[in-house]
Amino acid sequence: MSAIAEPLPSPPVPVLARLARPRFALALLLLIWVPLVAYVMFGRELGPYRSYVLIPAIPAALLLYAVAARTWRESTIAVAGLTLVFFWILLAVSAPYLPLLDPNKPVAPFVTPFTERNGIFFWLGTDMRGRDLLARTIWGCQRVLVWGITATAAAYLVGTMLGLIAGYRGGWRDEVVSFVGNVLLSFPVMVLFILILNYLGQSGFNIVIAVTFSSAPAIMRIVRGLALDVKSRDYIHAAQVRGERPLRIMLVELLPNVRGPLIVDACLRLGYTTVAITTLTFLGLGLQPPDPDWGLMIKEASTTALVFKFSYMLVVPALSVSSLILGFNLMADGLREMSLRD
């Protein structure tokens, strides 16, 4: 009806809402993320500090969950997804401090869930080598999350930069970036993964590279499209008329205005990447045994679990993967729903 939005009166801001401002939320996210990455990727270099680094991440995760749940309270779907994701994040950051058995130590093989053996109660039972499934699931979650999110972030960094350049600068830069992107997109994802990992060797870092190669072109296309739309807006012209450098226009004037659809896509893509990483470890590429990982657990249990009694060995990691991916997808759905509503 009305084309002119009247200014809204600003109500007093409560503490949680204040924390919901992007800067604080980002700080909390880093407070969780940096220790996790340090712990998983650079555990050896940390030496004696290794057992302390994750302590600040636990309250940060709880606080971020509270803040996000409050901000998104309009959308039940988003909060449900958020709850699933933060359930796993919380387990991942608190894994070292939980009273868990060593995930790699054989204790008692073939213990079914909810039974006691040798004076120990096994909630989720043990696998065929006698390792505790609960401990393996939680530790595995840490690795899946760290590598999955890092890989997605790396893909986003590369994809966004290339997309901004292709979309905003256009011309030959666009032609080159789009052509290379199309070539990469024409490979089936799995073939690309296998090629890269076989060529570079199998490690977590190479998974990051492989995911970047396969996801960045798609992200580039999204960002390029958004940038093409936004670059014709008058505020971009205003920046051009006052002689701003292209890099500044891309990062300061353009990028913040395309973040909405990008965040939704990032949530979805986190799900895909988790699937991809689990699939890779299932295939024996990427993360190597004996450290626990959901894909690895599914692979190891794949023959034993054919016996119905022992199918829990497969069901537990499979359900874990599914719930995490479901969480990411629900979050994406909820965010999209909220962005469409206003």
Next chain:
Amino acid sequence: MDQALDRPHPSAESGPIVPVLECRNLSVSYYTRAGEVPAVTDFNLRLMPGEAHGLVGESGCGKSTVALAIMQYLGGNGRIVGGEILFDGRDLAKMKAEDLRRIRGAEIAMVYQEPMASLNPSMTVGAQLAEVLLYHDRLSRPTALERARAMLESVRVPDPDRIMAAYPHQISGGQQQRVVIAMALLSNPKLLVLDEPTTALDVTIEAGIVELIREIGAAHGTSIIYISHNLGLILETCDWVTVMYAGEAVEVGPVGELFDAIRHPYTRGLFASIPLPSADKISRPLVPIPGQLPLPYDRPRGCNFGPRCEFFIAGSCDSGPIPMLPVWNAEHRRSRCIRIDEIDWERPPAPPALQAAPPPGDILLKVEDLSKHYELEGGFLAGGGRTVKANESLTFDAREAETVAIVGESGCGKSTFAKVLTGLETATDGSIRLGDVELGAVPIEKRDARTVAALQMVFQNPFDTLNPSHSVGSQIARVIRKFGVERDEAKVRQRVDALLDMVKLPRAFARRKPRQLSGGQKQRVGIARAFAGNPRMVIADEPVSALDVSVQAAVTELLMDIQREHRTTLIFISHDLSIVRYLADRILVMYLGRIMEQGRTEEIFAPPYHPYTEALLSAVPVADTRIEKRKVVLSGDLPSPSDPPAGCPFSTRCPYAIPGTCDVVPPPVFEPSPGHRILCHLAPETLMAMKPVMSEREPETRAASGSS
């Protein structure tokens, strides 16, 4: 209260005639997350057969909601909460979905603002038109196509056979709107609802559509509801008018009577804020309506217009709901003003402080033979591309503290010129000198900081002009820092405050995000940003065309005040001749990349005219009953800029075109007085003999009646 008075209808000789449409105490609300939002309250309307009734008001006044309610298209969250809408005596709100479907399209038809959005892009025009008849009248396909073709002819679409076979995107905007109107008329509806049907079109195209709308009533006996924000268009098309404000009708009456003797303070304010030909920036400046439209859920008690009204009296105006009151001595008029008998309506509004015109200084900008050509890439197989001559040999200059307006319709190259001037594009040929710096072929990256700072821009779309992600203050501060006006953080903040003061916004707005501002406020910030670096020249690209009229006046006045104070040169790009006449010192009229006529404002608005200027002047709707216009309606559409006519670019539409000369030889320059240049083949005597387009009907009454 009852507006449905016994109004005689012109054609009503005997027997009672049922009104085609009657709204009785209609109230419509939308239900949102914020609760019930009343969009229209207590709305009355009576439309007799063959009449045209205009609804006029600013955005958010509820005029489109009335149209949607008539069509019963309110959507999931809108509901009629009171009153009734009678169509031919039957209440539309109580009708079954099946009956409604039959009535819509067959008996009530609607035409929307965007013609492209009303047409199916995947069907040919002929098929779409025929579909109406196939569905509503159950005709056979050949008969339907034949009728469709005949209807296209009657809305004067040139070459109807070609249009029938074309897809909507292959025809121009004006033709699309004609097709939509033809479609609406096909099943011979009793009522045609037009919602801003010409807002998306150029003036000369608009004039043709307006002409057509006026004929529809006579030719088909169709009653028309015409919704517009433009008072001039309402005067040209309608018999009756309802002025709406904040969801209510505030004044109703026959168009001519109402325009001559206004009886509501809001209508009065509207007229004072539009640039009528009698307005003048020195002696009779525009008077904006103070304050802002109240939010639908935050309307004041009593009169909605009370807080903005100069005649407001506490205790009577804000004591309770105000009914529609009869206007003394005018049988068919109603006004929602409780002080209707107390206000001296003839008294002109308080004359604002007179501003002396600043004397223009030295020449600041000198444009010589400037051309900008774009090479269209022919594609990979087509080989050599074509050239679009967006600007062709522009020559003019602009002095310090002077306002030079560039006028023209879409595609005339005025925005391209702004791009070349600001360095976003470089000239193909010719030169631009700002002071003693050559700019023509210098892109913005190669210009030095002083030149960049000297030349800033105000943009058209208020919703796009500010970056939604950054606060208002930081966007202004960025300009200050970028141009090195101030470096010290505290000084920068001071200057931001000073600039917000200058554009008359509260300083607290510095911390706000653009989405918390209204359109007019955003445009003010846009102006503050342009002036933050102390520019010597500001290019304003249609800075007020997207704003409501009362806001337009405020922003226009503000822009001119600042310009006067800083002695800035203003290049004002616009398609709106009324505003240009009001504020410009000199005018350039552009058509297809060329300057057809240039001169001082009074020279442009008086004969001799260029034939194109004459058509433009005639096309502008004027909301003043005392002004009589000579009709010059152009036929045809703007030629494509990539394929302009060989001789004079205007020769394809020019009513005076001399075959064999105009379409072959580029026109010479005729200079009736120094600085007034007309690019035309017509003999000087012919040009000099042109009669004025606008003339006053009764010159003696004009001085007496003041503002209205």
